[in-house]
Amino acid sequence: MTPRSRPRDAKAIAHHYDISNDFYALFLDPLMLYTCAYYREPDGKLEAAQRDKVDLVCRKLRFTPGETLLDIGCGWGGLSIWAAQHYGVTAHGVTLSRAQAEWAAARIKREGLEGRCLVEYRDLRDLPAGARYDKIAAIGVIEHVGVPNYPAFFGNVREMLNDGGLYLNHGIHHEFHWKQTSQTDFLYEQVFPNGDLSGVSETMTEMERARWEVLDVENLRLHYARTCRQWAERLQARADEARAIAGERTYRTWLLYLACSSMAFESGSIGLYQFLLRKQWDRAGSAAPTTREDLYG
Numbered sequence: 246m247t248p249r250s251r252p253r254d255a256k257a258i259a260h261h262y263d264i265s266n267d268f269y270a271l272f273l274d275p276l277m278l279y280t281c282a283y284y285r286e287p288d289g290k291l292e293a294a295q296r297d298k299v300d301l302v303c304r305k306l307r308f309t310p311g312e313t314l315l316d317i318g319c320g321w322g323g324l325s326i327w328a329a330q331h332y333g334v335t336a337h338g339v340t341l342s343r344a345q346a347e348w349a350a351a352r353i354k355r356e357g358l359e360g361r362c363l364v365e366y367r368d369l370r371d372l373p374a375g376a377r378y379d380k381i382a383a384i385g386v387i388e389h390v391g392v393p394n395y396p397a398f399f400g401n402v403r404e405m406l407n408d409g410g411l412y413l414n415h416g417i418h419h420e421f422h423w424k425q426t427s428q429t430d431f432l433y434e435q436v437f438p439n440g441d442l443s444g445v446s447e448t449m450t451e452m453e454r455a456r457w458e459v460l461d462v463e464n465l466r467l468h469y470a471r472t473c474r475q476w477a478e479r480l481q482a483r484a485d486e487a488r489a490i491a492g493e494r495t496y497r498t499w500l501l502y503l504a505c506s507s508m509a510f511e512s513g514s515i516g517l518y519q520f521l522l523r524k525q526w527d528r529a530g531s532a533a534p535t536t537r538e539d540l541y542g
């Protein structure tokens with residue numbers, strides 16, 4: 246992995262996410278979620294599975310109306326918009342992609358959510374020092390953080406959460422002994438220049454070191470295999486438009502990366518985990534969920 250800096254990270258994110266909003270709209274769902282969906286039916290459709298994923302995240306975060314949400318790495322704003330519309334929270338999303346921030350701002354305006362939902366172009370490390378939220382989510386962001394930066398990242402997120410608050414971290418992890426191969430070189434050079442994955446237990450150790458209480462861990466690996474397969478099929482079905490928008494090279498590169506990712510999730514060399522964490526403050530009188538029953542009732 247190359248050394249990290251804010252400008253380098255901004256360039257890496259722009260390389261991947263600023264290709265064109267129209268290009269991503271060809272294969273993503275209408276909420277423009279660019280992370281693992283949640284298939285309640287094994288052969289379910291992407292649109293329903295993405296709605297079910299974003300709603301599962303909201304239920305895990307146990308929102309109550311009027312709470313504040315920080316949506317770190319919010320992409321095109323899907324979670325922030327959904328949480329504001331369906332759970333009455335005040336959402337603040339940040340993304341390092343200008344194209345995403347512009348698209349999200351236009352949608353927020355169209356949906357009449359100004360004042361309840363804000364998406365900004367901003368590096369998560371540049372949020373104001375005193376910023377505090379009731380709930381925080383980072384969906385598909387840990388892959389960009391860089392493993393050596395985990396202590397600072399998990400510490401900063403904890404700092405921004407009110408006492409007893411919940412944090413949902415949803416991200417890709419690899420099995421131990423990840424080696425450099427032609428596939429990983431292709432990914433770093435052509436697709437995710439600042440991508441970096443750790444093992445699930447390494448990540449959890451860093452979470453504990455940063456004084457998070459781990460409430461729940463859920464493995465969604467096979468859901469991501471299906472999501473990537475559906476993205477690849479949808480992109481291929483719109484090949485001519487994709488070539489016209491982004492060019493032959495980008496179209497082929499993205500098709501290859503989506504197809505290879507689906508196979509890697511299928512085989513288990515990489516996985517997807519959702520961690521629900523709590524900022525501990527009073528172990529005895531905890532307001533934390535004690536069962537999972539409310540999630541599925």
Ligand SMILES: C[S@@+](CC[C@H](N)C(=O)[O-])C[C@H]1O[C@@H](n2cnc3c(N)ncnc32)[C@H](O)[C@@H]1O
Nearest residue numbers: 278279280318319320340341342368369384385
């Ligand atoms: C895979 S996308 C996930 C987007 C969204 N959470 C979703 O579920 O669709 C990763 C996101 O992380 C954002 N990101 C990565 N590093 C960031 C940073 N340092 N500050 C803010 N956003 C960042 C990217 O801009 C992008 O929006």
